[in-house]
Every structure is written in structure tokens, then in C-alpha cells.
Amino acid sequence: MVIDPYLIGRFVGAAIVLVGAFYDLTGSIGMLRFPNFFTRLHAATVGAIGGSVLPMLGVSIYAASEPALGEYRWFMAGASAIAALIILIVAPAGTHVLARAAYRSGTAPKEPCTYDAGEEGDER
Amino acid sequence: MASRYLIAASIALVVVSLSFAVAYGALGTAVPLENIRSLARAYVTLAYAPWNRTLTAMSPEAVTSIVWDFRGVDTFFETTVLFGAIIGTVTLFRGIKPSARIGEGLSIIARSAAAVTAPMILAVAAAIALHGHLTPGGGFQGGATAAVVALVILVTFSLGYLVSGLSKERALMLRSAGLLGIAAVALIPLILGGVVFQNQAKELSQFSYPAYIGGALTSGSLLFYNLFESLAVAAGLTLTIMLLLSPHEVVEEAVRGEEHERV
Numbered sequence: 001m002v003i004d005p006y007l008i009g010r011f012v013g014a015a016i017v018l019v020g021a022f023y024d025l026t027g028s029i030g031m032l033r034f035p036n037f038f039t040r041l042h043a044a045t046v047g048a049i050g051g052s053v054l055p056m057l058g059v060s061i062y063a064a065s066e067p068a069l070g071e072y073r074w075f076m077a078g079a080s081a082i083a084a085l086i087i088l089i090v091a092p093a094g095t096h097v098l099a100r101a102a103y104r105s106g107t108a109p110k111e112p113c114t115y116d117a118g119e120e121g122d123e124r
Numbered sequence: 125m126a127s128r129y130l131i132a133a134s135i136a137l138v139v140v141s142l143s144f145a146v147a148y149g150a151l152g153t154a155v156p157l158e159n160i161r162s163l164a165r166a167y168v169t170l171a172y173a174p175w176n177r178t179l180t181a182m183s184p185e186a187v188t189s190i191v192w193d194f195r196g197v198d199t200f201f202e203t204t205v206l207f208g209a210i211i212g213t214v215t216l217f218r219g220i221k222p223s224a225r226i227g228e229g230l231s232i233i234a235r236s237a238a239a240v241t242a243p244m245i246l247a248v249a250a251a252i253a254l255h256g257h258l259t260p261g262g263g264f265q266g267g268a269t270a271a272v273v274a275l276v277i278l279v280t281f282s283l284g285y286l287v288s289g290l291s292k293e294r295a296l297m298l299r300s301a302g303l304l305g306i307a308a309v310a311l312i313p314l315i316l317g318g319v320v321f322q323n324q325a326k327e328l329s330q331f332s333y334p335a336y337i338g339g340a341l342t343s344g345s346l347l348f349y350n351l352f353e354s355l356a357v358a359a360g361l362t363l364t365i366m367l368l369l370s371p372h373e374v375v376e377e378a379v380r381g382e383e384h385e386r387v
Contacts, residue, residue: 086244089237089240093234093236096233096234097230097233
């Protein structure tokens with residue numbers, strides 16, 4: 001039995017998109033259920049990295065292994081991969097800037113808090 | 125000094141080209157057409173029509189061909205209004221030196237992310253501007269995208285860092301150079317025996333910008349308009365951002381002026 005490599009690629013791509021949907025679901029539940037700003041920011045980042053970088057890579061793999069799209073599949077695959085890379089760089093930086101500003105200005109309440117590294121004189 | 129002459133020349137050229145356009149009846153008659161839909165149909169049909177070289181703009185992007193060819197004078201006036209507003213801002217904020225003191229900026233993580241993404245944003249801006257005659261986009265959109273780079277650098281590094289790279293005078297000079305380029309592209313056909321804002325050859329005036337350069341479709345004057353417009357918009361918006369986000373003390377000191385003894 002001969003297995004079509006394109007078929008495997010499409011299955012892998014679709015599976016990655018499904019995993020991304022799971023991350024999106026957990027991220028949105030966390031956004032609603034978490035107690036304070038910093039933990040909700042964590043949930044938002046789960047949605048950004050797991051819920052958009054991962055599915056975009058899946059779309060890239062899927063498009064590359066779909067010959068019916070013709071030459072344009074490389075265009076779609078490349079654009080998705082580059083978009084995923086850019087989100088991978090920018091989203092954590094944005095979250096970091098938000099968290100740092102909220103922490104240093106003290107506008108967001110820290111309760112409930114189990115461990116605060118910034119209070120041990122690690123202020124940079 | 126050279127920048128001052130360039131600014132004066134660009135203002136003079138804008139006035140001359142405007143009066144030419146008005147004197148030649150470029151504004152047309154004020155009476156609306158009977159059948160306005162046929163006009164729209166003609167624009168869309170003729171945007172890219174190599175079989176009808178005397179009426180086409182040779183650009184598959186209908187919006188750009190309307191903006192810079194069919195209705196070029198409209199766009200020229202819009203550009204003039206925007207740059208009048210920028211000139212007004214510069215005049216209001218005259219005497220203000222955006223401080224060249226390089227601040228601390230945000231954390232190293234934010235600065236690294238900005239340093240990585242800024243060239244990418246510039247590349248996208250250039251693609252939007254230079255592909256404006258082929259795909260949706262154009263000079264204004266590309267220039268506005270390029271101005272985002274200045275805003276990102278201003279926020280993550282500092283105003284001083286931006287000013288040390290691109291001073292107020294240099295931004296004003298770049299803006300004037302772009303405006304001068306637009307006026308030159310509009311007036312060159314007139315000098316060479318065509319009409320103002322001519323792109324492809326018409327039946328009565330044979331002047332034509334090259335539709336293809338090295339085998340690539342450049343749509344005649346549209347590529348040059350997009351190029352110079354993006355330069356002017358990027359520099360103008362950067363200049364406005366720089367002035368509007370100057371520190372309060374600097375602005376106040378410049379606005380207050382000198383102290384005079386009351387007689």
C-alpha cells in the first residue's frame with residue numbers, strides 16, 4: 001500500500017489547527033476565570049501563541065501539501081509561516097511590556113499572590 | 125541651507141503647477157454627467173487595456189489608476205491639503221527643538237522586539253508603495269505604514285533616539301523632496317509637449333511614460349507617483365509625530381517666548 005505524502009501533510013496540518021483550537025478554548029476560559037490582571041495576561045498569551053501561531057503553522061503545512069492550489073500554495077504557505085514567526089516575536093514582547101508597566105506602576109492588584117520575585121530586590 | 129532652498133522651490137512649484145492646472149481647465153465643468161454609471165464602467169474597463177493604448181492607464185489596479193491617472197488633479201489637491209496641515213503644524217511648533225537627549229527607553233526585551241520588527245515593517249511599507257499599481261495599496265498607504273516605524277522607535281527607544289537619527293530639518297527636507305518629485309512627474313509631460321498629469325499617450329499628445337521597464341509592468345507615471353508620495357507621507361507623518369509628542373516643558377518654553385520688561 002502506497003501512502004501519499006501529501007495526504008500525511010494535510011492530516012498533520014489539520015491536526016495542528018485542531019490543537020490550536022484547543023489552546024484558544026483554554027485561553028478564553030482562563031481569560032474569564034483567572035483572578036487578576038497578570039494571570040489573565042498569561043491566558044491571553046496562551047491564546048496568542050498556542051491559538052494563533054500554532055494554527056498558522058498548521059495552515060502553512062496544509063497549504064504546502066495541497067497540489068490542487070497550484071503554484072499559489074507556496075505563496076500561502078510562506079505568508080502563513082512568516083505571519084506565525086512575526087506573532088511569535090511580537091506577542092510576547094507586547095505582553096511583557098504590559099505586565100512590566102502594570103507591575104511597576106502598581107495599578108493592577110497583585111492579590112491573590114503566591115510568589116513575587118520583584119519584591120526580593122530583583123528590580124531591573 | 126540646501127534644505128531651505130529645496131523647501132522654497134517645492135512651494136513655488138506647487139503654486140505654479142496648481143495655477144497651470146486651473147488655467148488649463150483641469151477642474152472641468154461643474155455640471156454633473158447625465159449617466160454617471162457609464163463613467164465608472166469606463167474607468168474600470170480602461171484601467172488595464174493594452175488594446176486601447178490611447179485611453180488606458182496600463183494598471184491592473186483600478187483604484188490607483190483612478191487616483192493618479194484619471195482623477196490625478198483630485199489627488200494632487202488632497203495631497204496639498206494634507207501637506208498644508210503639516211506645514212501648519214510645523215509653523216505652530218516653530219522654535220521647538222525636539223530634545224536629542226537619548227532616554228532609557230523600555231526594557232531590553234521590548235527594544236529587541238522593536239529592532240527585529242522595524243525592518244520588517246519598512247519592507248512591508250516599501251512593498252505596499254511600490255506595488256501600488258499592481259495590488260491594493262499605494263503611496264499614501266505605504267508611507268503611513270513606514271511612519272509606524274518611527275512611532276514604534278519613539279515609544280520603545282525614546283524621542284531623542286529618533287531625533288538623533290532623523291532630525292526635524294531632515295524630515296522636512298525629505299517631505300519636500302517627495303512633494304517636489306510629485307510635481308516634477310506631473311509637469312514633465314507638459315514640458316515635453318504633453319498635458320499636465322499625462323500618463324500614457326493620447327490621440328492629441330503623444331507623450332507617454334514607459335508602461336514597462338525591463339519587462340516589468342510599471343504603469344507609466346503611477347510607479348513614480350507612488351514612490352514620491354510614500355516618501356512625502358512617511359517623512360511628513362514622522363515629523364508630525366515627532367512634534368506632537370515633544371515633552372511638555374520643551375513646548376512650553378518655546379511657546380512662552382522671551383520675557384520683556386513692562387515699561
